[in-house]
Amino acid sequence: MRILVLGAGGVGGYFGGRLAEQGKQVDFLVRRGRKQQLERSGLSVKSLHGDFVITPSLITADSRVKPYDLILFSTKSYHLAAAIRDLKPFVGRQTLIVPLLNGMSHMDILKREYGEEKVLGGLCFIESTLNESGEVVQTSPVNRVVFGALHPEQEERCRQLQEYLNDEKNRFILSDHVEQEMWHKYLFITVLAGLTTLMRAPVGAIRESGFGSSLFQQLLSETAEIVKAVNAPISEDIVETTVNSIHALPYGMKSSMQRDMEKNQEIEARHIHGYLLTMAESNGIEAPLLRIIYENLLVYERLNARS
Known part of the structure; x- marks a missing residue:
């Protein structure tokens, strides 16, 4: 081969x-x-x-x-x-x-x-x-x-x-069930990359902050509602299982998007978070935390383009 x-x-x-x-x-x-x-x-x-x-x-x-x-x-x-x-x-x-x-x-x-x-x-x-x-x-x-x-x-x-x-x-x-696994990873990456880049911190530091665990839960709930609206084949317990997976990650775990930002490199904001927001808008779904995260990434891209 x-x-x-x-x-x-x-x-x-x-x-x-x-x-x-x-x-x-x-x-x-x-x-x-x-x-x-x-x-x-x-x-x-x-x-x-x-x-x-x-x-x-x-x-x-x-x-x-x-x-x-x-x-x-x-x-x-x-x-x-x-x-x-x-x-x-x-x-x-x-x-x-x-x-x-x-x-x-x-x-x-x-x-x-x-x-x-x-x-x-x-x-x-x-x-x-x-x-x-x-x-x-x-x-x-x-x-x-x-x-x-x-x-x-x-x-x-x-x-x-x-x-x-x-x-x-x-x-x-x-x-x-590869299509389901792809959607599940998409939700996981959206949440992990979204909050580690917003907080500029590894996952453990966010978990231990006063409101960190609630933010993971909120963002997962928002993204799960969006992908359910487009009939993606996700499991019924995806929010619970993904939250558990995030809590099991090592303290110092960083998303690849966060590491790219630390190196002042390009990021996949539109492909990951922007695509979800497009689906949300098409289905009349409010996703306030996802919107904040996406705007944070767009600001980074604009500043990085000027440097």
Whole structure:
């Protein structure tokens, strides 16, 4: 199986690197600057599950190679349009695409651009980033990709993928309810990113503040009401289970959006929080806390653009 990983950052670099470490045939689609860096130093991963360095197989958007069997689509949402364009030459009739973006608004776009039969449901759970040297740093025990069929005709190939990809260091988990899991993660990310960026604090400090736990509950209630209005397949106890998950997080846990803001980098405000507010407005739902959080992120973006 020929696998293409979009990018070699915190997500793609980790999961693609682990697959290459296992001996799988993996190429990384990268920009020229990252390609030069990786050619000099290799792809280095620092992880709780074991450090490793590989010499990655690299291509760029103008490379001439055959289409791939599997593509791990691991870009940020603000690079989505460029990523779709760059990947098109590498997508063939039998290619399967596993999207690893946060949120949900990208799904219809990917289906429209590549065809519904090629796009699986997908999400990942990992806390990772690139350090100043370009190394992938993975900092929590959780490291898994969850994927699954969105149509019955994809089910057999998904079973084959599970058997081929899964490993004790690189967990690829086949789900029979992947769309629900994607929506559940969307709510989790919306709440965690929203409040850690609003408070500029890790999750533990917010939990221990006088009103912090109530804010988590309020934001989850607002977002759950919105996604229920669009008939998303979420569980009835999603608010309770997500609150419990947030209370179980380590004290120092930060959202990836918060880490991006600390580095003065771009953020996915419109893709995550803005998309939910659009759905709320379309259904006549008030979401005051979500609105405050989104405005906070927009202010950050405006100030960051001026600096």
